[in-house]
Amino acid sequence: MNVSLTFKLASRNLFHDRIRFVATIVGIVFSIVLVNVQMGLYLGFGRMVTTMVDHATADLWIVPAGTKSFEDPSQLDERLRFRALSIDGVASASPVVIGFAEWRLPAGGTTPVFIVGSEIRTASLSPWDVVEGNVSALSIPSAVAVDRSYFDRLGVSKLDDRAEIRQQKVQVVAITRGVRSFTTTPYVFTALDRARAFTGMPADKAAYFLVQVKPGANIETVRRGLTASLRDVEVLTTTEFRNRSRDFWLFDTGAGAALFAGALLGMIVGTVIVAQTLYSSTKEHLPEFATLRAIGASGTYLYKVIIWQALLSAVIGFGLAASIGYVVVYATAESALPIMMTPGLTAILFSLTVVMCVVSAIAAIVKVMRIDPATVFSR
Amino acid sequence: MSTTVIEATDVAKTLGEGAGEVQALKGVSLAVAGGELTLLMGPSGSGKTTLLSVLGCMLTPTRGNVTIQGQTTTGADAEDLAKIRRDHIGFVFQSYHLFPTLTAADNVRLGLDVRGQEAVSALAKAHAALSQVGLAHKFDSYPRELSGGEQQRVAIARAIVGNPSVVLADEPTAALDTKNGEAIMAILSEIARDPSRGVLVVTHDPRLIPFASRIVRIQDGNLVGEERPHAKPH
Numbered sequence: 001m002n003v004s005l006t007f008k009l010a011s012r013n014l015f016h017d018r019i020r021f022v023a024t025i026v027g028i029v030f031s032i033v034l035v036n037v038q039m040g041l042y043l044g045f046g047r048m049v050t051t052m053v054d055h056a057t058a059d060l061w062i063v064p065a066g067t068k069s070f071e072d073p074s075q076l077d078e079r080l081r082f083r084a085l086s087i088d089g090v091a092s093a094s095p096v097v098i099g100f101a102e103w104r105l106p107a108g109g110t111t112p113v114f115i116v117g118s119e120i121r122t123a124s125l126s127p128w129d130v131v132e133g134n135v136s137a138l139s140i141p142s143a144v145a146v147d148r149s150y151f152d153r154l155g156v157s158k159l160d161d162r163a164e165i166r167q168q169k170v171q172v173v174a175i176t177r178g179v180r181s182f183t184t185t186p187y188v189f190t191a192l193d194r195a196r197a198f199t200g201m202p203a204d205k206a207a208y209f210l211v212q213v214k215p216g217a218n219i220e221t222v223r224r225g226l227t228a229s230l231r232d233v234e235v236l237t238t239t240e241f242r243n244r245s246r247d248f249w250l251f252d253t254g255a256g257a258a259l260f261a262g263a264l265l266g267m268i269v270g271t272v273i274v275a276q277t278l279y280s281s282t283k284e285h286l287p288e289f290a291t292l293r294a295i296g297a298s299g300t301y302l303y304k305v306i307i308w309q310a311l312l313s314a315v316i317g318f319g320l321a322a323s324i325g326y327v328v329v330y331a332t333a334e335s336a337l338p339i340m341m342t343p344g345l346t347a348i349l350f351s352l353t354v355v356m357c358v359v360s361a362i363a364a365i366v367k368v369m370r371i372d373p374a375t376v377f378s379r
Numbered sequence: 380m381s382t383t384v385i386e387a388t389d390v391a392k393t394l395g396e397g398a399g400e401v402q403a404l405k406g407v408s409l410a411v412a413g414g415e416l417t418l419l420m421g422p423s424g425s426g427k428t429t430l431l432s433v434l435g436c437m438l439t440p441t442r443g444n445v446t447i448q449g450q451t452t453t454g455a456d457a458e459d460l461a462k463i464r465r466d467h468i469g470f471v472f473q474s475y476h477l478f479p480t481l482t483a484a485d486n487v488r489l490g491l492d493v494r495g496q497e498a499v500s501a502l503a504k505a506h507a508a509l510s511q512v513g514l515a516h517k518f519d520s521y522p523r524e525l526s527g528g529e530q531q532r533v534a535i536a537r538a539i540v541g542n543p544s545v546v547l548a549d550e551p552t553a554a555l556d557t558k559n560g561e562a563i564m565a566i567l568s569e570i571a572r573d574p575s576r577g578v579l580v581v582t583h584d585p586r587l588i589p590f591a592s593r594i595v596r597i598q599d600g601n602l603v604g605e606e607r608p609h610a611k612p613h
Binding site for chain 2: 004005006008009012013016287288291292293294295296297298299301372373374376377
């Protein structure tokens with residue numbers, strides 16, 4: 001095949017020493033899988049911490065002033081709801097109750113759960129991805145919905161199984177799939193009044209009010225009206241509340257920084273390993289580079305050989321790393337904290353791999369550019 | 380009429396520094412003409428390889444000037460010198476310096492690839508050059524599959540494939556037996572028949588003298604003699 005000889009030389013240099021080739025690829029794969037896992041965790045974590053906000057039906061959220069995230073339980077007075085409904089452009093203001101409670105297993109023992117209560121009628125924050133039973137059954141007294149991934153924790157295994165929350169009987173009427181909490185505390189969906197009973201919240205209180213504006217109403221105008229008439233609350237758009245929750249969990253807690261630090265470490269380790277193997281490969285082939293220089297090869301020609309070598313390493317290493325990454329994504333899909341992989345992340349990882357390998361080639365290029373072509377006469 | 384293809388004028392070269400400083404060339408002037416095979420002979424340490432390196436634009440002279448096809452190399456930087464080498468000079472080395480992972484054809488093609496020549500035509504020219512040195516049947520052989528003489532012929536093919544003005548050969552037969560050495564010199568003599576191309580061979584082997592049209596002797600960094608073995612007596 002009449003491919004460019006720079007490419008051919010690069011590939012032969014790369015594959016010639018198999019041990020070094022394997023070391024290079026292992027370095028890249030290790031590095032990129034580590035970055036992949038860290039970034040995948042970041043994405044997965046970022047999505048999980050906002051899952052409730054993402055699945056709520058709301059144009060605006062009325063939240064207690066200073067609320068950091070959805071899982072930040074506090075209380076709003078029910079009177080605020082009626083004041084909100086009096087604002088021009090507001091179609092509905094549905095209360096949501098959240099809070100921790102103790103779930104007593106049928107076989108004995110307890111486990112903490114996170115209660116999410118809303119009006120079944122307005123379906124402002126109903127369970128989603130229901131695979132058994134139905135949401136409307138939550139209007140039945142004592143009805144709850146749980147996720148199947150928590151069956152073992154909750155000591156239930158099917159519809160109609162029973163347990164207790166705060167000495168009150170509950171019955172599973174709907175089962176979801178993949179509605180998981182990043183805190184590993186199971187979500188339990190129920191009707192508003194029962195949620196108050198389970199969490200001990202007074203009947204005239206709620207955690208949030210989810211506002212829907214009337215058709216044609218301007219959300220920003222409605223928000224200004226709500227902000228002007230309600231005290232000690234913040235009125236946030238869904239996007240704002242999502243971002244606030246995500247920023248709190250990812251950055252205020254330091255979790256995001258830790259994930260980024262892990263990714264950075266992966267990049268540094270990968271760069272050092274690839275640079276070291278590329279440099280030693282180049283050093284071993286110095287007589288050949290000197291010959292190329294002697295017969296008139298330009299500096300660019302020599303760079304090309306090394307850059308091709310780096311890019312080949314990048315493509316092979318990335319291919320393996322991405323394959324492993326997708327296996328990890330698949331394996332963690334049902335876990336408490338799934339690792340996510342998106343086309344965007346894949347593209348970013350590939351770019352990072354290429355940049356890492358090309359940066360790694362710099363030391364080798366500097367070495368080659370210092371070659372004295374006259375050394376060919378002394379060998 | 381033969382013309383000068385490469386010329387050194389009053390070239391001096393100092394190697395090393397301080398106590399290790401050596402004046403390898405002390406004002407050498409030498410012109411190589413097209414159509415000639417010039418032998419540069421001298422004992423070890425006489426400066427012949429240094430002179431070859433200066434003529435081959437791999438070393439910059441401390442003093443003096445080198446011109447190739449009338450073009451001076453004075454003031455040229457490393458990239459300019461590399462361009463002069465790929466445009467005008469073919470090299471043959473004592474230890475061949477072939478690429479072990481490339482076939483004979485690709486080794487020869489390298490001489491054109493560094494010039495940016497398109498692959499298909501470069502490969503055709505590489506095949507022609509290999510045929511010229513009698514290796515038409517070894518296109519796809521790797522260096523490890525070739526004898527020493529065959530490897531040197533591949534190296535010669537690489538040196539001539541770009542049709543250079545001058546071929547500089549450093550001890551091209553030193554690693555070969557007599558028969559192979561004579562075959563290599565015969566090929567270089569044939570190459571030197573072209574009046575537009577000169578061949579300069581550095582050697583200390585007197586068995587090469589019969590192939591030379593001109594012999595230049597060097598000692599202690601100075602040219603000390605010149606003869607033309609085949610010159611007709613006046």
